[in-house]
Amino acid sequence: MAKAPENLTEAELEERTNAHPMAVPFLFLGRESTIKNFIWFPFAGMVICMALGLIYPPHHKAPWDFFGSWAVIGFAAYSFLVLSAGPLFKLLARDEDYYGEGGLPDPDYSTEGDHHD
Amino acid sequence: MIDILQINPGLWIILAGIICAFMPVGHVRKTLVLLAPLFAGVMIFQIYGAQEVIGGVINYAGIEFTTLRIDRLSMIWGYLFCLAGVLNAIYALHEKCRITDSSALIYTGAAIAGVFAGDLLTLFIFWELTALSSVFLVWKGGERSYAAGLRYLAVHVFSGVLLLAGAIVYGRANGGDFTFGHIGLDSPGGLMLLLAMGIKCGFPLFHNWIQDAYPKASITGTVILSVFTTKLALYAIARGFAGEDILIYIGAVMAVFPVFFAVIENDLRRVLAYSLNNQLGFMVCAIGIGTPLAMNGVAGQVITHVIFKGLLFMTMGAVMFRTGTAKASELGGLFRSMPFTTVFCLIGAGSIAAFPLLAAFVTKSMILSAALEEHLYIPLAMLLFASAGVMEHSGIKVPYFTFFSHDSGRRVKEAPWNMLTAMGLASLLCIVFAFPFGGYQLLYSLLPYEVNYHPYTPDHVIFQLQLLFAAITAFCVLKKYGLYPSEKRAEVIDFDWTYRKLGLGIARWIGAMWTRLSVNMTGVRKTCVDGMGKKLYQIFSPAGAMSAAAPSGLAAVLTAGMLVIALLIMFIT
Incomplete structure (x- = not known):
């Protein structure tokens, strides 16, 4: 479960600051212990x-x-x-440009530049 | 006076699409995109009561075209396409593009008009229109999608030509009757029609256009494309070939083979395209079984499938909209930035994996039960294997590598409000259509046959959960011991290698050889042609041997002889 703000490490505090407000209570899902014990x-x-x-x-x-x-x-x-x-x-599996068509869109290959951060 | 209740509802959407093509005002276009499918839905409701409705009959060149036929089966697809049209319109509200708006509407309208076609020739017209209108959605994916769009168009036009040829052969064998009813496989026309429909439905070895074109289309284009083309083909197969045994095995193979490709594919939109193929396999198999339970399973599954598959494509589209990529190797940890999209994706993933209380739990189990009731154990075993595969690629891989897994460090905004609204509505429907109290009963009320199937029996819930929990446990174990393969950037070759590489290579080789041959043969050719010309001149010219040596009357005799031979040949033939 989510820790109280005063018990957070600097990295955790930064993670919390950068996260979407609705995601904050669920940040524990990214913790190593959660992933390890999920099984x-x-x-x-x-x-x-x-x-x-x-x-x-x-x-x-x-x-x-x-x-x-x-x-x-x-x-x-x-x-x-x-x-x-x-x-x-x-x-x-072959290289992404195997067919000579430039692979599928992504930041490295894409020429569209249509993503909206 | 034209009776508007005699007009195929799809035509209204096509009309709206044509208006959109010339409409410069974005808000008006968006209003049309949203309202046209709603209006078509209202028109279906007005036209169809409980009995089959036949209308819009046109006689042209001695052929009767039935442009409107709504019955229990086509009604399901009609409403479904209208619903999908509305969801897609909401999802695409942010996109200010006249081409997308126009082609999306014409494509939606053509698909609806196609399912309401009462004869094979009318079906052909709308069959081709879906291809011609939708290719613009592929091309909107950018420069890279141009070749994929051309291949997409070539495959679909070929499918249409085959459909037309099959319809003509079938119609002639039936005394000029082109009515689109049960066709069967006992005639050459039937075989051609099934092949045409199979190409559009993504039968094994004809499937590659889906994985080629869909991931390369624009973000909204992929969502729109995922709904109509294959489902129109599925409808045509359900109407024309229900109960044909061969479809059981085609469907089972179709359900199994894509899961192997999906597990090694890095691009998550392409993973979903393989997943689409796999889901169609379940439905084709059920059409082959053809019992009322199986056909109810098909109709139910097509409804839920359009919703949850659209939802999954929407979530990947939202991720791509924000991050610019849909590659598993570049994503991870996005639940921190896109919590709503994460939840919607999990609902879609749970629905496709057939978790209890989510969409496919009710409908997919109808298909499996139908196979079990008919003692079709080999196809059933294949479908069970495919179910575990579905859990892997769509249930786990897509949400895990996008929203969880290692943190990619990307901190992006949540999806725009219109995308969230569309995803939210689709998620809600995924829950409603599987809800035990009044939910799945609502779905049942739409199905073509009376339903006597109870999905929420303890044994069914327990055994389904056994399968799903075991698959998730296997994932955790394989991950823990480092046996789960990491996602790597690559182009995974499939059967399309035969024409994209081998076929192209052979064509280029023939071209190169021809050019080389032409260059090398220039001298020989010149000598031959010049020599032959010289000889002919020496013989037949006014100063030639024929004129010089023979009496002038000989030419007239030769000409008369040639004429007699020609007349004799004409007389005999």
Whole structure:
């Protein structure tokens, strides 16, 4: 949760000053400890849902339905997908100007200069 | 006296678009952009009761054009396009551009007129008009988008030509009846029509125009483009090819393959373009299943999809408007500067991932349940895999790398008020259409068949949450152990490499070879042509061999002989 102003470090104070007023109560989301411990939230949710799956089994069963099957599918499919990214990137990635059209718009490549800070 | 209830409501929007093209006053244009879709929505309400309405019949050159047909199915798409038109208009209020305003209106109107077309020839006219009007939105993306716009136009014009050819073949086989109803795949015309619609819908291997053009369009252009073209094609497939088995597998493949590209793509608008392809896969698969539950799933999913996908494109557009980039490698930590946009993006991300209480939870599960009821286990497994993929690219990657992740240090203003309003309204709809008390029932009231499906059963909520929580846990684990790939700037090649690189290379090679051949053959060619000319002169000229050696009557005999041969050939043929 948000700290009182007197307990803030200089960096935190600067972050708070530069942030949108509505974002100030949520600056804790950017803290290292929050990011590190965030895993427990989905993990707890997954475990609770797996336990509840025993009480409320699916009405229409697929052949692969067993205890926690959807959690296994979600975890395995997601991991497979992300782990395949490395080899796929090596295979398919080229320089941004590969087609000679200058890549997609961004501050370095863009000629439009139409962003509005 | 013209009965305005006989006029296709899309035509009013096209008319407003034409007026906009000549209207120099920005406020008047913006008023038209906002009011025209609202007016069309009111006209649909006035025209359509509960029964199918056929009107605007025109006979021309012996062909009957049915320019207005509103039934339960087209009514859904019509209202949806009007709603999207209003949201897009609000989102684009800050943009003072006559071309954008005009082409957006004509494009919206053409899409609406297309879904209300009662015959294939009328559909063709508006099919092509959507392509011609929308290409300006791509070109508004700047110099770099010019080539992409040309490719976009070429693909869509080809799709239109194929549609016309298919319509003619199909119509001739049906005794000149061009009515746009169920077509099926048992005729060559049907196959051509499906191919034409498949190109516009982004079937596998025909999909690249989406990822090529959409991320290169202007900020508002991408939002507008994301709504109409593919959904018009989806409508046409739903009307013409419901229950065709091949669509189940095309849809399943379409849902799966884009997730692999989305995971390695750095540009988040292109990630969303792949995500759009993946979502269309779910709907194409359901059209193939074709049962009432599946078709309700398609109609429900198209409604929610237009809203949440538009919302996600809007949030990325707002980020790009402020930062100038939509690349994951350049973004991060923007929740500090753009808290409202962050919340809207999270709502969009939760909706597309089908979290309970958010849009796609109700509709996507209808599609999965339809596949399960029909014992289509392989497509179902593919759709489940694709669901985990959706969670990865749109549920986690887009919001995480934009608003959280490492802090990019960018401190920008929140999005302009009009963008926030449009995003807020879309977010509200994402919640309303999945709300358990009166919300999803409102969505049900729009669906084409009677609905007997209860999304908020304990087992359904629990198993869906299992899948989603497990995917987020996997993300956290992979991130913690450094196995999640960092975002890198790159151009990811896809099937369009075959024509953008290989095809272009072959064409250039042939051109170069031809030029080289021409240069090298100049001497030979000159000698041959000159020699042949000289010989012909020596034989046939007044001073030539023929005139000199033969009696003058021989020429007349030869000419008469040639004439006899020509007459004989004409007589025989």
